[in-house]
Amino acid sequence: xxxxxxxxxxxxxxxxxxxxxxxxxxxxxxxxxxxxxxxxxxxxxxxxxxxxxxxxxxxxxxxxxxxxxxxxxxxxxxxxxxxxxxxxxxxxxxxxxxxxxxxxxxxxxxxxxxxxxxxxxxxxxxxxxxxxxxxxxxxxxxxxxxxxxxxxxxxxxxxxxxxxxxxxxxxxxxxxxxxxxxxxxxxxxxxxxxxxxxxxxxxxxxxxxxxxxxxxxxxxxxxxxxxxxxxxxxxxxxxxxxxxxxxxxxxxxxxxxxxxxxxxxxxxxxxxxxxxxxxxxxxxxxxxxxxxxxxxxxxxxxxxxxxxxxxxxxxxxxxxxxxxxxxxxxxxxxxxx
Ligand SMILES: [Zn+2]
Numbered sequence: 001x002x003x004x005x006x007x008x009x010x011x012x013x014x015x016x017x018x019x020x021x022x023x024x025x026x027x028x029x030x031x032x033x034x035x036x037x038x039x040x041x042x043x044x045x046x047x048x049x050x051x052x053x054x055x056x057x058x059x060x061x062x063x064x065x066x067x068x069x070x071x072x073x074x075x076x077x078x079x080x081x082x083x084x085x086x087x088x089x090x091x092x093x094x095x096x097x098x099x100x101x102x103x104x105x106x107x108x109x110x111x112x113x114x115x116x117x118x119x120x121x122x123x124x125x126x127x128x129x130x131x132x133x134x135x136x137x138x139x140x141x142x143x144x145x146x147x148x149x150x151x152x153x154x155x156x157x158x159x160x161x162x163x164x165x166x167x168x169x170x171x172x173x174x175x176x177x178x179x180x181x182x183x184x185x186x187x188x189x190x191x192x193x194x195x196x197x198x199x200x201x202x203x204x205x206x207x208x209x210x211x212x213x214x215x216x217x218x219x220x221x222x223x224x225x226x227x228x229x230x231x232x233x234x235x236x237x238x239x240x241x242x243x244x245x246x247x248x249x250x251x252x253x254x255x256x257x258x259x260x261x262x263x264x265x266x267x268x269x270x271x272x273x274x275x276x277x278x279x280x281x282x283x284x285x286x287x288x289x290x291x292x293x294x295x296x297x298x299x300x301x302x303x304x305x306x307x308x309x310x311x312x313x314x315x316x317x318x319x320x321x322x323x324x325x326x327x328x329x330x331x332x333x334x335x336x337x
Contacts, residue, residue: 058094066224178245
């Protein structure tokens with residue numbers, strides 16, 4: 001069944017059962033309408049609304065695949081309370097072209113929030129999400145996968161927020177995905193993040209990095225799909241018991257903090273970066289973590305980048321070719337869950 005093209009004002013957010021829509025957005029410069037996929041599933045009883053979004057960046061696939069599986073495999077009759085809203089591919093033009101940002105207007109959806117009703121297409125989609133989707137949510141999950149250039153330790157993540165109750169609820173929810181790390185990270189990347197918009201609205205907001213390198217990672221797809229099911233169980237949408245998604249290869253999940261963007265390590269010159277420690281490893285201050293090679297200078301052994309503190313290696317440059325200023329390493333400190 002191909003989803004109905006249904007304008008925003010005619011979407012049915014409340015009737016019991018599942019509806020699959022394509023929400024139309026008229027293109028800025030052509031006789032065509034972009035169709036953003038949206039699934040709404042409502043239980044007979046009121047309860048929490050969980051929103052799950054993939055494809056905020058168009059070259060990250062665990063979210064889209066995991067959430068499509070979620071929609072396809074969910075029996076709406078099993079929903080006992082509340083509502084599930086799923087957008088598997090938010091930035092449709094970016095997704096269609098396998099790029100981080102939209103080829104139509106250059107829009108990075110994760111810098112477009114809250115969006116503008118009179119903006120270009122990326123901004124207008126963001127505005128729709130802000131006004132119609134986030135306002136209805138109790139829990140917002142935005143699934144990422146590090147993009148094509150870097151690899152991030154598999155983690156569910158959230159920003160540091162002022163309200164301790166909100167932070168506690170976000171830690172608890174993030175752990176349900178069973179991923180090796182829960183990362184509390186910097187909000188210093190500039191304005192316009194989807195998760196920051198949701199956090200500002202007081203929602204329990206979870207991001208995360210479920211894979212890397214523009215692949216559809218086996219474990220990452222499972223975390224995306226089954227992790228959202230666990231969140232649904234936790235918040236009473238499903239009555240089935242929680243499933244333990246922690247891989248048997250790790251001893252425990254770790255909550256790590258990397259909130260100071262001034263400590264994120266960037267490349268001092270253009271070169272080829274060589275990792276010297278595995279991603280996710282614990283290192284002590286002074287440990288060599290990356291060697292940056294200048295191939296115009298084969299007489300030099302390369303610059304050694306050292307850990308500036310004890311902690312876990314949370315991010316590494318994945319694509320070896322590195323520009324000056326590219327992020328090459330982030331080290332985070334564990335804190336108790
Ligand atoms: Zn992303």
